[in-house]
Amino acid sequence: MSPDFLSDLPKLFTFYNILLWGEAALTTLLLSAVGCIIGMIVGFVLAIARQSRRRALIPARILSGLFVEIVRRVPFLITLMLFFFGAQVLGFDLAPLTIALIATSVISTAFVSEIIRGGLETLKPAQLEAAAVMNFTPLQTLRLVSIPQALPIVIPPIFGYFVLFIKDTALASQVGVLELTQAGKIMTTKGHSAFLVYAVVLALYFIVSYPLARLGGYLENRLVLSRHS
Amino acid sequence: MSFLDIHDLGARYGSLRVLDGIDLSVEQGEVVSLIGPSGSGKSTLLKVITGLMKPDRGRVTLAGAAVDYSNRKSLKAARDRLAIVFQQYNLFGNMTVLRNVTVAPTTIKKRNRRQVEEKARELLDRVGLGDKLHVYPDQLSGGQQQRVAIARALCLEPEILLLDEVTSALDPERVSEVLDTIRLLAKDNIAMLIVSHEMSFVRDVSHRIAFMADGRVQEIGSPEQIFDNPQTDRTRDFVGRISRVGH
Numbered sequence: 001m002s003p004d005f006l007s008d009l010p011k012l013f014t015f016y017n018i019l020l021w022g023e024a025a026l027t028t029l030l031l032s033a034v035g036c037i038i039g040m041i042v043g044f045v046l047a048i049a050r051q052s053r054r055r056a057l058i059p060a061r062i063l064s065g066l067f068v069e070i071v072r073r074v075p076f077l078i079t080l081m082l083f084f085f086g087a088q089v090l091g092f093d094l095a096p097l098t099i100a101l102i103a104t105s106v107i108s109t110a111f112v113s114e115i116i117r118g119g120l121e122t123l124k125p126a127q128l129e130a131a132a133v134m135n136f137t138p139l140q141t142l143r144l145v146s147i148p149q150a151l152p153i154v155i156p157p158i159f160g161y162f163v164l165f166i167k168d169t170a171l172a173s174q175v176g177v178l179e180l181t182q183a184g185k186i187m188t189t190k191g192h193s194a195f196l197v198y199a200v201v202l203a204l205y206f207i208v209s210y211p212l213a214r215l216g217g218y219l220e221n222r223l224v225l226s227r228h229s
Numbered sequence: 230m231s232f233l234d235i236h237d238l239g240a241r242y243g244s245l246r247v248l249d250g251i252d253l254s255v256e257q258g259e260v261v262s263l264i265g266p267s268g269s270g271k272s273t274l275l276k277v278i279t280g281l282m283k284p285d286r287g288r289v290t291l292a293g294a295a296v297d298y299s300n301r302k303s304l305k306a307a308r309d310r311l312a313i314v315f316q317q318y319n320l321f322g323n324m325t326v327l328r329n330v331t332v333a334p335t336t337i338k339k340r341n342r343r344q345v346e347e348k349a350r351e352l353l354d355r356v357g358l359g360d361k362l363h364v365y366p367d368q369l370s371g372g373q374q375q376r377v378a379i380a381r382a383l384c385l386e387p388e389i390l391l392l393d394e395v396t397s398a399l400d401p402e403r404v405s406e407v408l409d410t411i412r413l414l415a416k417d418n419i420a421m422l423i424v425s426h427e428m429s430f431v432r433d434v435s436h437r438i439a440f441m442a443d444g445r446v447q448e449i450g451s452p453e454q455i456f457d458n459p460q461t462d463r464t465r466d467f468v469g470r471i472s473r474v475g476h
Contacts, residue, residue, distance in 0.1 A: 134385065135337050
């Protein structure tokens with residue numbers, strides 16, 4: 001017995017539909033990649049600011065702490081809506097994709113920053129004392145001692161988070177961004193089999209996120225192996 | 230003036246006074262040991278000298294220059310002249326043995342890498358770890374890690390070496406290998422300030438011994454004076470007790 005919905009399969013992949021799927025997959029990839037990259041860079045800076053004990057950096061420490069604690073406690077969708085409607089209220093004429101990119105980057109930054117801060121805190125204070133007595137500057141301590149030791153610890157949770165994060169970018173569909181989930185909605189409203197459509201969406205999410213998970217595994221292995229080979 | 234001169238040095242942890250007017254000096258090439266009960270301020274004194282803890286009064290002079298612990302430049306200059314070996318070794322876990330020893334001389338002091346590596350290999354050979362250059366600290370025993378820490382400190386070519394209870398974290402059978410290494414150094418004419426509970430070692434290796442209690446130096450003198458003919462009741466009491474427990 002051949003289910004009826006399978007007959008719908010070729011219609012899902014007409015030329016125009018392939019273009020739509022492609023654009024949606026690229027948008028999901030863009031949202032994920034920008035979120036991950038900005039999250040890593042800014043999250044790292046915030047984690048350092050939160051770790052600093054320098055008096056001059058106290059305001060930065062408090063602000064970054066507040067930012068991370070608030071953003072992590074608010075649902076993704078609410079943050080996205082706040083940015084979306086906030087931009088309208090403040091008179092910024094931004095495309096939904098731009099707003100989604102900013103919101104996802106902000107969220108990713110908060111989560112990654114917290115993971116990196118945790119990793120940096122596993123470092124024994126005595127090693128930092130040893131570095132200080134040998135006249136390492138704070139930046140040298142960070143580059144030569146703290147980061148190399150924190151990296152193998154934070155890479156697995158960061159990449160674990162990124163895989164979850166890619167799925168969260170689906171919420172960008174709520175502000176009208178054409179990403180994979182939104183593409184799925186459009187296809188079902190066009191009358192295609194919803195089951196088939198979402199099976200395709202599932203496959204495309206897998207294709208987007210699997211390489212990232214593999215990259216995380218590769219980096220994790222490399223960092224551990226390079227220490228003990 | 231002595232190479233290291235400490236006058237009326239005081240420090241506190243919150244409201245608890247841990248150093249209460251330390252007067253102490255170490256000459257060039259001299260080995261001075263600090264003994265005393267736990268909590269007497271021995272390790273704190275090393276922390277203050279190295280700038281890991283700020284003094285609240287008194288003066289430290291190193292090689293004729295007064296150290297201003299609130300001035301980064303002055304502290305850096307002082308730290309350039311000294312090295313410390315910690316009780317818990319404090320090796321960098323992400324670096325091989327060789328890199329642990331060479332990182333500060335090459336990256337921080339900007340010395341010639343090849344010369345530093347040559348010296349590091351020689352020092353590691355000397356502490357019996359010439360075959361462990363490329364292993365990581367967590368692959369070594371405590372005694373081996375401590376010997377790497379000593380080589381690391383020496384590769385900085387310090388004018389004074391501070392040793393903070395370097396054998397307390399070791400298994401008894403590892404203690405002698407570390408103490409033998411330090412004995413060799415003492416013959417090299419390097420100034421040392423040693424905090425130790427190993428009384429026979431201290432007696433053997435020191436030119437002078439300071440007995441500390443309640444954050445003060447209660448008595449300072451030759452090993453013979455401190456162990457055989459102590460001048461104060463506190464010293465006599467301490468030496469009497471430790472000799473009864475078989476140190």
